[in-house]
Amino acid sequence: MSTNGFRKDFLWGGATAANQYEGAYNEGGKGLSTADMVKFVPKEERTGGHALDVTKEEIKEILEGKSTATFPKRFGTDFYHRYKEDIALLAEMGFKVFRISINWARIFPNGDDTEPNEEGLAFYDKVFDECMKFGIEPLVTLSHYETPLGLTLNYNGWTDRRVIDFFLNYAETVFKRYKDKVKYWLTFNEINIVTMSPYTGAGVLTEDAENSLQLSYQAAHHQFVASALTTKLAREINPKFQIGCMLARSTFYPETNNPEDVLLAQHENQLNLFFTDVHARGEYPSYMNRYFEEKDIHIQKERGDDEILKAYTVDFISFSYYMSLSVSSQENEAKVSGNLFGGVKNEYLETSDWGWQIDPVGLRYTLNDLYSRYQKPLFIVENGLGAYDKVEEDGSIHDDYRIDYLRKHIEQMKEAVKDGVDLLGYTSWGCIDLVSASTSEMSKRYGFVYVDQDDFGNGSLDRSRKDSFYWYKKVIESNGEDL
Ligand code: BG6
Numbered sequence: 001m002s003t004n005g006f007r008k009d010f011l012w013g014g015a016t017a018a019n020q021y022e023g024a025y026n027e028g029g030k031g032l033s034t035a036d037m038v039k040f041v042p043k044e045e046r047t048g049g050h051a052l053d054v055t056k057e058e059i060k061e062i063l064e065g066k067s068t069a070t071f072p073k074r075f076g077t078d079f080y081h082r083y084k085e086d087i088a089l090l091a092e093m094g095f096k097v098f099r100i101s102i103n104w105a106r107i108f109p110n111g112d113d114t115e116p117n118e119e120g121l122a123f124y125d126k127v128f129d130e131c132m133k134f135g136i137e138p139l140v141t142l143s144h145y146e147t148p149l150g151l152t153l154n155y156n157g158w159t160d161r162r163v164i165d166f167f168l169n170y171a172e173t174v175f176k177r178y179k180d181k182v183k184y185w186l187t188f189n190e191i192n193i194v195t196m197s198p199y200t201g202a203g204v205l206t207e208d209a210e211n212s213l214q215l216s217y218q219a220a221h222h223q224f225v226a227s228a229l230t231t232k233l234a235r236e237i238n239p240k241f242q243i244g245c246m247l248a249r250s251t252f253y254p255e256t257n258n259p260e261d262v263l264l265a266q267h268e269n270q271l272n273l274f275f276t277d278v279h280a281r282g283e284y285p286s287y288m289n290r291y292f293e294e295k296d297i298h299i300q301k302e303r304g305d306d307e308i309l310k311a312y313t314v315d316f317i318s319f320s321y322y323m324s325l326s327v328s329s330q331e332n333e334a335k336v337s338g339n340l341f342g343g344v345k346n347e348y349l350e351t352s353d354w355g356w357q358i359d360p361v362g363l364r365y366t367l368n369d370l371y372s373r374y375q376k377p378l379f380i381v382e383n384g385l386g387a388y389d390k391v392e393e394d395g396s397i398h399d400d401y402r403i404d405y406l407r408k409h410i411e412q413m414k415e416a417v418k419d420g421v422d423l424l425g426y427t428s429w430g431c432i433d434l435v436s437a438s439t440s441e442m443s444k445r446y447g448f449v450y451v452d453q454d455d456f457g458n459g460s461l462d463r464s465r466k467d468s469f470y471w472y473k474k475v476i477e478s479n480g481e482d483l
Contacts, residue, residue: 005414005480011137011424012476013097014090014431014448015382017144017189019073021434022103024080029117031109032149034157034203037062039069040440040455051439052197056205059153070456072435072442077451078461079432083127085463086432089449091134093469094476098136099381099427100127101144101189104170111148112155112166116173124174128181138182139381139427141246142171142230144189145437147203157203158194158219161302164226171230175237183242185234186318186381187227190248192275194220196341200437214297221299224278228312235312242315244379245279247272249319250341251366253326260329268327273373276317280374282310316424317374320382321409324349324362354386354444360408367416367423377422383409384429386436386444389466397450397466406468407483414480428472432463448472 019035026032037059041051061067079086079100090098104111106120131138151157151166175185194201195216202219206212227245234241252268254261270287277285283306292299325336325343334345336357349357363383370378385405389397406428417423430446433453442455448469453459474482 006417006423008479009096010479011097011139011379011426012480013095013099013136013139013425013427015099015139015427015429016079016101016431016434017141017146017437018079018101018103018106019076019144019146020430020437021076021079021100021432023074023076023078025071025074027080028106028119028123029109030103030120031105031111033103033105033146034149034152034199035073035146036071037149038071038073038440039067040072042455043439043441046439052200052437054199054205055207059149072440072455072457075435075457077432077434077442077453080123082461082463084130086449087127087130087134087136089463089465089469090431091136093448093473095134095136095431096476097139097184097425097427098131098431099139099141101141101146102174103146104143105146105148107173108148108166108170110150111163112150114169116170121173121177124178125181128178132181137184139184139186139379139425140174140178140182141186141189142174143167143187145193145200149203152199152203152205156205156215157198158222159202159204159215161222164222164229167226168229168233172233172237175234175241179238183240184244184379185241186244186246187230187314188223189246190320191220191223191227191246191279192248192272194223195271211296213295217292217297217299220275221301221305225305225308227279227314228282228308231312231314232308244316244318244381245276245314246381247276247317247319248341249321249366249370251324251362251369252343253324253346253362255326255328255330255332255344255346258329261327264327264329268325276319276370276374278309279314280317280376282313284309314376316377316379317370318379318381319366319370320429321363321366321380322383322429323357324359324366325357352385353388354439356386358385358405360405360412363409364412364416364419367413367421368419371416371421377424379424380413380426382427382429384446386430386446388443389445389450391450391452391464395464397464399466399468402446402466402468403471406472410475410480410483 198204
């Protein structure tokens, strides 16, 4: 820890997820995953800010070949075939770390298979070897919105306790296989998303449920137990492994100093931090009891679960940070939203082209808040600006808006480090353009590297360097000094 700036071994890099990036959804023995069922919905036809949820009926129709929709998460931006070219570009920027996820259905095509798919395992071997060639540390998410579809259809996803064992089998397989190639692991990406989109977060279909929150929190409980047992397993297989949880952090501010607003913001923050509280402190916080009672949520725990949660807490806390949100206890029409969160407009903040509020200072606040709550190392594993990029006639892409967003956030990270926060690293989201999680658009881009492809999958898939590519290279070279 340093009071001057980032630690010497600060992990600078970028983040991706298999279902948005890898493509090749039906190659190499991969099974279908929940993400492969998510179709592209043009902006005008979208209800709400996202298009993530899929029903049983829709899945049936798709599997019967009756759908004519485009499914962008099936093709991503073709990392599967272009990993060498992509990793070389990341190496050129000086990346120290590269966050990817393993597509569970590439290893266990149905989720509940007993034997893994060797071709899938071999693919990630090649990816990690390529990273090692350039001294890039992989940071691997075990589950990033890509539950094998078989688990959804046959078990209703994580609502079924048996899924814990399938997950552990998967975790053990990849831990043993990549024991000497990967050190940093995350269990569940944005684990709290399960309460907002149970399908995305946990492969759970809720249309027949009387109380969908009941299903969400039960699924979350199974994921907590799985995460703790995965941590146990990791320590047995390689004590050097570092295991983190991952939260979609949205810091909620009270809209005014009306005590009712302050109380509401506290409540929203508790609902969000509940997920890291369990992972880091190893127990269910008492503030959830009343909420569970009021929402008629009854979590079924098995004997021993509480002890498991307590015994195997995470080594570090990772999170995504894109925005802050304000909440009001009063009727307020000025609504804003993020990928899945909602709130009221904060007049001090600008918004992105997708209406996400931009709040760099909120990142400093969030880092301090999380660190004083847990005193565990933090890792920002997602942050960035989704924007439309324009390719000039000469092929250049002047994304100064992205540089501006990232610069301001990194400045605040530096302040937080000076405040005393132990920050391990920073992986900005979608370092190479990929498909959006919430809208399946290709035109919502985050990358330093541009990929020639449109929303419907047309394009050469050629890669080109944006202005931000050269800027980020300098940032890494100077360990965050030259911004
Ligand atoms: C996070 C997810 O919610 O935000 C990523 O972990 C996602 O998968 C990212 O892509 C940005 O959201 P979006 O919807 O703009 O792609």
